[in-house]
Amino acid sequence: MKKFIRQLTIFSLIFIMTFGVDFSSQKGINVQAATTQTTTTNDGKLRKNGVLFTGISDNKYYKRGVFTKYTGWKNWKGNRYYLKKGKAVTGWKYLRDYSGSRTKYKYYFKKNGRLSKDLFKTFGSSYKKKRMKLELNLVTHNITFLLYDGKTNKYDIPAKTVVCSTARDGRSTYVGNHYLSKGTARSWFIYKKSNPWHYYQWGVFVKGTRSWIHSEMYRGTSNKKLIASTYNGLGTNQTTACIRVQAGNARLIYDIAKTNRYSIPIRIYRSSNKGPFGKITLNDTTGKIPGNQNYDPTDPAFKNKR
Incomplete structure (x- = not known):
């Protein structure tokens, strides 16, 4: 019997070596699968996939x-780093912007x-309530949200930059220092001087101007009636006087107007300076949408469709 068991064991080992057996699927047996190592070191040099x-x-x-002990800005896979x-x-750092100006943020x-x-x-919605100002550059068609820094007593903390559209004549979105009229904030702004009426989400008026900040245009008070061409025109001069942004950003400005206890200044100006995050275009966000799409992909109501 012992001789038979020994022969059976030898036969089993030969069978396993010849044909292979996957024990990982057997109950009670824990076999760690081999993984392909994509990052290796060789002679002090880092390789990935052998390169x-x-x-x-x-x-x-x-x-x-x-x-490499490099110091400065680096762009890697669409993300910015400072080395x-x-x-x-990591954390908070005072640095000159990476677009080439001497301004520190x-x-x-x-x-x-x-x-x-x-x-x-x-950081969440609490940052909507911080003291801030908006800066709208008519050259880059960007709005930058700058938070107030109590250490420097300046608005030098860049929170976000968004793409916008302004007056098609290049003049009717007035240059100057203004304020958001927080009491005018509304979920739908309807421009009744046009025929047919124009409908926009999340409107806030800019004091001392002819301009409202709001979303792109809709065919009615439904967020499923977007006019896609007005979305695809963001980043250009395409309005009478108002300032159009993506619906998600219009909602952000609306929320700030409704919940922030501070006055919100907005500076409208012209400059070749690209700002703290560089020039932001529609392609940096969603890109253009199909002509038959009837909703804004940044609209919070459609976040599950993104």
């Missing part, structure tokens, strides 16, 4: 596999080193 790596890995900057001696900084970098370009998303 010398250039980019940011584990908050460190590598150039052709070698850790100090090759390591990505207080930026926030996440734990993974990525620059936050939306502090309202990073």
Whole structure:
């Protein structure tokens, strides 16, 4: 019997070596599957998939596999980092913007080193209630939200930059220092001087001007009646005097007007300076939408469709 068992064991081992058996599916047996290692080191150089790596890995900057003590801004896979001696900084940092101006801002970098370009998303709705100002550049068609910094006594904390459209004649969105008229905030703004009437979501009037800030145009008071061409025209001169933004950003400005206890200044100006986050275009967000699409993809009501 012992001889038979020994022969059976030898036969079983030969069978397993020849044909293979997957024990991972057997109950009570825990076999760790082999994983392909995509990141390796060789002679002190970092490789990924066997190729010398250039980019940011584990908050460190590598150039052709070698850790490089570079200091300055770097763009990697669509994200911005600031490197100090090759390591990505985190937390709050006072830095000159990466678009080339000499202006210093207080930026926030996440734990993974990525620059936050939306502090309202990073920190939540409490940031809508902070003291802030808006800056609208008629050259770049951008609105930047700048939070007040009690340390410097300046509006130098960039919270977000969004794309907008302004007056088609280039003049009727008035240059100057103005304020949001917070008491005018409404969920639908209807322009009744046109025929037919024009409908826009989340309107707030700008004091001392002819301009409202609101969404792009709809065919009625339904967020499923968007006129797609007005969305696709964001970033151009396409209005009579008003300031159009994506519905999600119009809602943000509406919420600020409704909940923020401070006066909200808005500076409208012309400059080639691209601002703290560079020039933001429609392509940096959703890109253009199909001509038959009847809703704004940034509208909070349609967040599950994104």
